Every structure is written in structure tokens, then in C-alpha cells.
Amino acid sequence: MTPIASSSPASNRRLGSILFVPVQFVMTLIDAPLRALQKLTGISGMAMFFLAPNMLIFGIFVLLPLAINFVYSMTGGTAFFLADRTFIGFDQYSRLFECGNYLDPLSCQEDAFWTAVGNTAWFVVLQVTLMILMALGTALILNRDLRARSFWRAVFFFPVLLSPVVVGLIWKWILQRQGLLNFALFEMGLEPHNWLTDRTWAFAAAVAVSIWAHMGFYALILLAGLQAIPKDLYEAAEMDGTKAARVFWRITLPLLAPNLLVVVVLALIKAVQVFDEVYVLTGGGPGTSTMFLTQYIYETGFASQLRNPGLAAAASILMGLVLVVLTLFQLGIGRRTEGKRKR
Amino acid sequence: MGQIKLTNVKKSFGAVDVLHDINLHIDDGELVVFVGPSGCGKSTLLRVIAGLEKVTGGSLEIDGRRVNDVTAAERGLAMVFQSYALYPHMTVRQNLAFGLENSKMPKAEIAERVGEAARMLEIEPYMDRRPGQLSGGQRQRVAIGRAIVRRPVAFLLDEPLSNLDAELRVSTRAELAALHARLSSTMIYVTHDQVEAMTLADRIVVMRAGRIEQVGTPLELYNMPANRFVAGFIGAPHMNFLRGDIVEHTPGTAILSLAGGYRIAVDPGTAPVTDGQKVTVGVRPQHLTVSRDTASPKVRLGLVEALGAETVVHGEIYGERLMAVLPGQQGYRPGDEIHLDLQAAPLHVFDEQDLRLFSTAGAKAKAPV
């Protein structure tokens, strides 16, 4: 990241004086035992001391769960404590994959899982495609010779910061039967709908709301990419009398391609995990029409009466595999573009 | 207080050996300058002495105490860094006091020492500014001040003047010399500017590729360079080197033949020379004079640099490049041919291993045969 220009010393000092006295006291108190520790470990040994808290927390709350997830997925029962669970091998996986007809999710034993998978797949395709196109359009527009560009950038970025609960509730309220959208349609002489109780419309709403909430983030990254394209390339093209469309296809797009690819993969990774705002908006309904993979895992693991943590773990591992593939893909892109830059 | 002794000191970073068997004894109060080309290990040697890098072999003693495993903080040395390394978020005063606070010195004494250093370096007006609000020269003084307040056993300075402009560098150099005279504490000074080295040093340590090539006073190095590298490194413009061989010798005389067949008789002293030995003859540009004698080696001039007080001519002699610094303003133009007096100049003769065989005193040189 670009180092942000050092903040003004005046404000630093003001903040400093408020916080400094108690902090200094604590830090000085800690210093004496740490000096003794440093005597024992030596300077490079202290690196371990600095690293330890982060790695400890990280190990307990990320690495350990990652590891025992596999164990979980091979056990049965409703208990959460690992020792109380019985080993059942790959039964959870075979349960997930047991289907009468592989083209029809309803014929599977875990039809909810396959419905969630299908919904998620549709969601990913629609949401990512539309969102990236819109983000690209927004970035192109924001990259034009605009006054008050940072204001407009802020406009599109605003929903990104909102919490999923807020996003879900705002739209739930706007999309309800007597909501703003229906009023607007009514005014325009169009037919109102009961958006959130119709299977198709609810799914469309989930896609739209999720685009609304996240588009600004991707537009921002793409805009940064566009702004990194040297201006003289455009000026050279203008000198040659190149048409605007040609400039876009031959200069802008190829030079933006690495950013675009990164953004697409990031969006895919996020979309696969879709949950929060849609859960608040529709609760997965009507029926199971907006139930996605994360909600399936959550409900199987915790919420439903017949909870089955092992099954949830198995499903989460399958989802993790998809994410690993996407992440590797992303790292691969990163490596390649870096290599290009070096060359 | 302030003797530093290095015995067979080695330093390697992983598989890369950066320092090989460094042996050096620095006396109390001496100002020793490390010079050498970029990347030769000067900074590394200084950091090894400072304790910022651990030695990987040999032993390092300060005032007779072996300090190989003593941390930087406990060696009692102070360092001035090339980039000054002033703490950007602290005022000048806080920068000076930081080290003293860390050694739990009473506040009054800290204030006294800081005030004294500030007076000495004339930085009192800026004591409450931050480094970012100071000029390069002022920062430099603060960096030195931060070392002075510590009253260290020895000062270590890594290219302290290299970030200053030429004029400031000359005046600060003089101030540093004065400071050393006043504090009379040991200083180790790294530079690759040989003028700095010559003017400041009690002794110069010339390094190349992690080894010490020669240690001596500035004039020793200038007059009796131990090898071709030192000869070329000390003195500006650098020494001319001409290939030649010894065609015959008798005790007290040797006949040198240069590439073009020009012969000079020289006194090798007690140096072991053999007939037919291939040698390199070094002569400093300043020692060359124009000769009226047309038997003298003929030089066809290329570039002529008229500097006013002197004229630097570049030319070719027997197929080898050569430079001469001639006094005053000469009317030469490129393409002119002049004769240079080689035999009047002090010559340095190096063997095939580039080690010095002998030097001649110049004026006493014998006439050509």
C-alpha cells in the first residue's frame, strides 16, 4: 500500500498527549521484565516474543479449526465436543453425494445441500457477471475528466461500509408490499409485485441487493487500476487519431486485464460465501429459493432441530476446496503479473 | 580508553563471506579512516565493531576486553549513520536525550549533557524542531550530537558527510577534525572519498573485497603504496600504470624497458628483481613534466582539460592511456604531440602479483641509457 503522507504533527501531538501518559506507564512497566527476557533470548530471539501472541491466537482460532474440520467431517452425532462424537469415516460425504439422479437435486438425500449448491452457483454467475460489468462501467465513468471525482467515488463506495444487517433491513423495507419500490412502480403506472415472496423475484432481489452492497468496492479497485495506466498512452493514441472504442479495446482493457482478473476472482471468492445480507433480507426464502451454501452450513451445524455438525463440516470442506482453487488461481495471477512487471 | 583490537575477524552472511581475516589495532584517540571501493565491506566492518552484526570468526577486543558476545548497547560505542537515522518523530532534544534516558541517567545530568553538546555544535536554536524541519547540515550536526552526549569509548562514523553538498562537506570536514582534536577520543571513520581520508586520518585502512590491503598514515600510503590497488586508489587523478619489464639488473641499478622500448635506469634498492621480470610501472599524473628532449616518450594528446590553475591532459603512450597534470595554463589542443619526462618522476614498480617491488625517489633517477 502507499504510505499515507505522515499526518500532521500537531494532531499527532494532541492525540499523543491524551493517550500517552497511561500507555507510557504500562509500556515502561513491561520494559524491565522484557529486558531480562532479551538478555536470555538475544535480539533475534525477541522476534519470537513479538510474533508469539499473533501466532498463538491465529493457531488456536484459524489453523486448529482448519485442521480439526476434517476430523469433524468424519464423525457423527449432534454433540459439539469432539470427544463425544463417534467416528463414522466418510459417511457424511457419501450422504452429501447420495442422489437418485444427479441432474435433479430433489432426488438427493441431502436435497437442501444440492439446492443450496444450485442457488449458490446461479448466484455466483449472475452476481459476479453483472457486478463486474457495472463496476467496470462505474470505474470508466469515474476515470473520465470529472469534477468532484472523489465525491462521486464516495457515492458509489458508500454502501460498502454498511453492515449486512443494515443492508438487508433497508432493502427488505423498500421491497415490502407497501414499500417504496412498489409506490414508484405504481406512480409510473406499472404493476407492483410482492418482491420477497415470489421465488424468482426474491432471488433477483438477493442478487441486486448484493450487487448494490459490494459494487463500489470493486469499482474502486478498478478505478485505481485505470488511474495507473500512463496518460501518455492515451495522448499518443489521440495524436494518431485512434477512435475511442478502439482505444478502449486496444489500450484500456489489455492494460486493465490483470486488475480485472484479480477483481473477478475476489468477487467469485466473496460470492461463493454469500450469506449475511441475503439472510436478513429473505431468510433464505420463500421456501429455499434464496438459501445459499453458507446458510446451509450454518443451519445444519447450529440452527436446525436436527443439527448435524459433521455434515456441516463436510459441506464446509467442499466449499473450502472451491475457495482454495480460486485462491490459488488468484495467487497465480498475482505471480504472473508481478513477473511481467519485473521483466 | 578506546583501544580497539581486531584479530582474524571474519564475517559472513550465510554463504557469502564479506570480511576475511581482518587484523587491526586502533589506538586510543586515533582517528582511523576506512576507505575502499563500494561494496568492499567498510560498513560491515564498522557494524561488526559496533556490535550491530555478530562476528562469525576471530576476536574483537575493546580496551582489552573481548566483546564478541557483548551487545551493541553495552560496548559503549556511538555511531553516526550515513542517513543520520534521526528519529523523525522526536525533537532534536528528544533525539539527543533518548540514549541517555535508556541508560537511566538522572534528568538533570541529561539536560546538562544535551545542553553542552548543543552549544558545542551550535544547534541550540533548533532544539525543539523535528529532524524533518532541519537542513541537511543541521541534521548532520544533530547526528553527531547524539553520539557526543553519550561520551562514548569511540565514535563510529559511516560516511557522515556523503549526504552534504560539496561546500558544506569541506567545512564540516574541518569541524570534524577540530572536534576530534578537542574530544581526543577514538574515531573510526568510513568514507570512499579519499580527500576526506587524506585530510582527516591519523591512519588510513585501505580495504578491498573484504580484506585490508594496507594500513598507514596518509603520506605513507601516498608515497609507498603496498600494491597496485592502493597506489591506484589513493591520489587523484589516479596513478598511471605502464607495462614494462626488467631487461637487466646489477646491484643498485635495474634497467626498465617500457612497452615502446623506452628504457629507464632505476635503483631497485634491496628489492629482489630478476632479469626478464614483467612489471608494472606506476607514475602519478602530478609528477609528470613536459620535456624538451625529443628522446623522451612521445604522447599524443586526446582530451585537454584546462582547469585554470592546472591543465589535465589525457593521452596515449606506446598504446597505453596516460594522464598528466601540468601546472598553469598550457596551450595544447587535442591531437598535439608532447614529450613527457618519465625519469624525473617518482616511479612505483609492481611485480606480476601487483605487489610493490620498489619505489624511486624521482629526482635522483638516473639518466636514460
Add this chain to the structure above:
Amino acid sequence: MGAAARFIFRRRGSNGRGKGWHWTDIVTWVWLVCGLLIMFGPAVWLGFSSFKTPAALAEFPPTILPYVTQEVRVEGYDKPLALYEATLEGGGTRVLAEVRRIGIVSQMVDPNAPGEIIKVNIADRAPVRTMSFATENYTQPFVQFDFVQYLWNSVFVTVMATLITLVVNSMAAFALSKYEFRGRSVAMLIILATLMVPLSVIMVPLYSIISTIGLFNNLWGVILPTVATPTGVFILRQYMLTIPDELIDAARMDKASEWQIYWRIVLPLAAPALAVLAIFSVVWRWNDFLWPLIVLSRRELYTLQVGLSIYAGELNVQWHFILAMTVVTMIPVVLVFIFLQRFITTGIAGAGLK
């Protein structure tokens, strides 16, 4: 206005080349104006509506600002009566209070002369309305429900998690940027590799770990798993790499201990990056939903996000409370947006993180 419009609607080629509107100018402005409406509109609409009474909320067509129909107490009537501006048959208008409605006829009285009933066609009367902010939408949930507790829980989680994140991540970043030690690249690799481990993949085992160590139904169970963010270590490390090593050497010569180097030299100099991370952390932790939803099952422990979503699920129709509490939930983030938006956007554009 004209000058302002000309300034804002600067077009392609307006720096002296083009004349008139290119089609891309039109697309640009349509897109920007729609963007303004769609992106900001809902939040603004929410803000105004959160001050409406339930009656005003149910009104169709809705108004932007919160209006209520004025009511008066009239002698001889128990309940307050709604005020209307009625157009009388003989022309002229009077402000009357409605007693009752029968079919299309409204029976009204003059509040100053309550004796006489005036009959008015309902088409000829319009309610007298004034703007009024229903602040009880805000006060009631705090008083009657647990929203004060939720708010406090959210603040606690956000502040604690952010503080610990800053300390723990900056220590790790310091170790990874300024020391050479065996295993450094392994540690970096692990951190990078798990940059993308999402909660949804590990929630089942993570839950079991949390409950095993007794942090289920404990705010610390919400806080701890979030504080070792790889992203935080990453941005801090990148920034610390730009701090010259010579400064640290200088501090070592100045007898500073490694701990002092960390908090007196490195931390102050990394302040800009710490600020960015702090902002991000506040937004992340404030907005967290799924994990608190899993860990917290007792009402008094809910964070705002969890409390609000559960409340919204239970009292489906009490939109006036829900909207007001949504605004409360939104406020910190909106403040961050208004004052620190620049930090965030440069942070994201630089590091591509969320």
C-alpha cells in the same frame, strides 16, 4: 446556479476541444445521477422514515418528510379529533375537526364552536399536517427493549477487538519486517495462505473450540477469533518495511531494548498504517454478523447487528422501531464514511482489501 451547473457538468472536451454533448457525456451523467439516487437514496429515505409514526409509515403514498395529522381536543369528545381543512359549499375554507365519517360524508365541528355539526364531502377536506419527528421510535427500543445493552456490547466488542488487533498485529508485523530469523518465511507463508480462510469454512470446529474453552455466550468468544487478522499483519508489515533499518540500529546503539524499539520508534512511525487498520477494524467488527450470531445465544449478550436482526425477525410489523434502530446501527459507519472515507479508499485502492 448556471455557473455551478456548468462547473459540475463539465463534459468531455470541455477543456477547449469538443462542442455539445457527446453520447458518452449523457451516459456518464445518467449513470452518476442514478448512482446518487440508488446508492444514497435508500439510506436517506431510511433516515427520514425512521422519524415517522407507525401511521405515517403505513401511509400510501408515502411522504419524504415525517408528517402527522394535527389533532385537537374538543369539548364534549373523549378522544382527540383530527384536524382538516374543509372547503365549504359556499366557498371559503375553514379548519374543522372530524367527529366521524359516514360513507363519503364527514361530520365535522369547529373546535372553537363545538356545538354545531358541519357535514362535508370527504373529497372536499384535506388533513392539516405538521412535520413532527417521532423520537419515541428511538427512545422506546432503548427503554423498553435491550437495545442499550446491545449498543454497549457492540461498542465493547469493537473497541476491544480493535485494540487487541492493533497491538498483536503490529507486534507480529514488527517481527516479520525487522528481524531475520529461521522460520520467518514460513510464518509469512502461513499468514498469506490463510488470508482467504473465511469463517464459513471453519465455523463448526471454531465453535467447538470456543465452547471447549468456555467462551460460548461470552463477548470474548466474539472478539478473540477476529483479532489475529492476516490482513492487518500484512498491511502493517508492508508499511514497516519502509521504515529504515538504520533507525533501529541507531536505537540499539542508544541502548534501547527491543521492546522500546517497538513502542518508541516503530509504533509511532507506523501511525498512518495503524490508523488505516484501526478504521478497517472498527468497521469490520461493528458490522460482524454471522459469528456473533453463532456464539451469542443469550439476549443480554447480543451485539447490535444480532439484536437488530433477531428483533426484526420477531416483530415483523414494528417497522418504526426497526428503522430507528437500523439508523443507530448505521451511525458509526456513516461517521467513519464522512470523516475517514479518504483513508479507506486509498487503503483499499493500495492493498485491495476489504
